[in-house]
Amino acid sequence: MTRLGKEYAMFYDYFETGLIGTLTLVADHQGLRHIAFATSRTPLTVHPDWRRDAAIFTEAKTQLRAYFKGERRYFDLPLAPEGTVFQKAVWQALSTIPYGSVTSYKWVAEQVGNPRAVRAVGAANGKNPLPIVVPCHRVIGSNGTLTGFGGGLGVKERLLALEKDAWQSAHTPAERFTDVAWALKS
Numbered sequence: 076m077t078r079l080g081k082e083y084a085m086f087y088d089y090f091e092t093g094l095i096g097t098l099t100l101v102a103d104h105q106g107l108r109h110i111a112f113a114t115s116r117t118p119l120t121v122h123p124d125w126r127r128d129a130a131i132f133t134e135a136k137t138q139l140r141a142y143f144k145g146e147r148r149y150f151d152l153p154l155a156p157e158g159t160v161f162q163k164a165v166w167q168a169l170s171t172i173p174y175g176s177v178t179s180y181k182w183v184a185e186q187v188g189n190p191r192a193v194r195a196v197g198a199a200n201g202k203n204p205l206p207i208v209v210p211c212h213r214v215i216g217s218n219g220t221l222t223g224f225g226g227g228l229g230v231k232e233r234l235l236a237l238e239k240d241a242w243q244s245a246h247t248p249a250e251r252f253t254d255v256a257w258a259l260k261s
Contacts (some may be wrong), residue, residue, distance in 0.1 A: 085125040088132045092143050094237060095230045098207075101125070101131050106153030107135055109204045112226030127215065142207065145237060148174035148216045150208045158202060161187070165199035172213040175238045207234065 085108070090098045099119050101109035111119035129136075134152060141147035156166060168186035172178055184196045203211040206225055212234045216222045224231035 085122065086128045086131045087121055087125045088127055088136075090132070090136050090139055091141070094143055095226060095233055098139070100130055100135055102135075103155065105155035105231070107205060107208065108155050108157065110206055110208060110229060114227045114230055115196045115225050116227075136231055143237070147242065152208060154205060154208065156204045156205070156209070158199070161195065162199040162202055164188075165206070166209045166211075169200065169203065169209050169211050169214065172210055174210075177213050177215045177235065177241055180214055180222075181217060182215060197222075213238075226245070 079152050085101060085103050087101045089101060090100055092098060095112070095114070097113045099109075099111040099113070099121070100107065101119070109119065121226050138147055138150050138152060142150070156163070158166065164181060164187045171186070180193045180196045180200070181190065183200070187196065189195075199213045200214055201223060203209050203225075206212065208210045212231045213225060214222075220232070221228050221231055222236075
């Protein structure tokens with residue numbers, strides 16, 4: 076494949092979560108570019124020029140494995156998502172939502188400096204190429220209901236339940252109350 080006239084390689088591999096099925100991981104020399112759910116309505120198609128290479132994804136798989144065991148709260152991986160300036164600002168804001176918490180699209184819009192851009196935030200959230208690592212699943216409707224998710228609402232529900240269970244077992248009731256109050260404020 077070429078990019079700006081230069082040759083570069085894209086790599087992929089699969090990761091079995093045990094909880095939500097198989098994820099397809101895609102990266103290049105800059106970092107992780109895409110995480111795709113097998114349950115997506117529009118599944119990722121592996122390009123014929125991409126190379127399957129498990130070694131490139133060793134650290135990503137280690138961190139994902141720990142996350143699905145409830146042992147990892149954040150990810151420390153080189154990321155290289157493609158998107159507009161606004162989308163990247165939204166994805167950055169999503170990355171600040173604490174593990175085990177949920178918030179609203181309005182809160183995310185406020186974080187990117189445009190409180191009235193709730194629908195645009197929802198669209199950017201839906202275009203997030205790195206779900207789980209950039210935790211778009213932590214955004215819910217302002218009325219507290221689960222809203223759209225690329226992997227399906229069942230997957231979103233399981234991810235939130237995983238985080239809630241792991242988070243509650245690691246915090247005191249007072250800490251849990253503070254976090255719930257923060258989430259409801261938004």
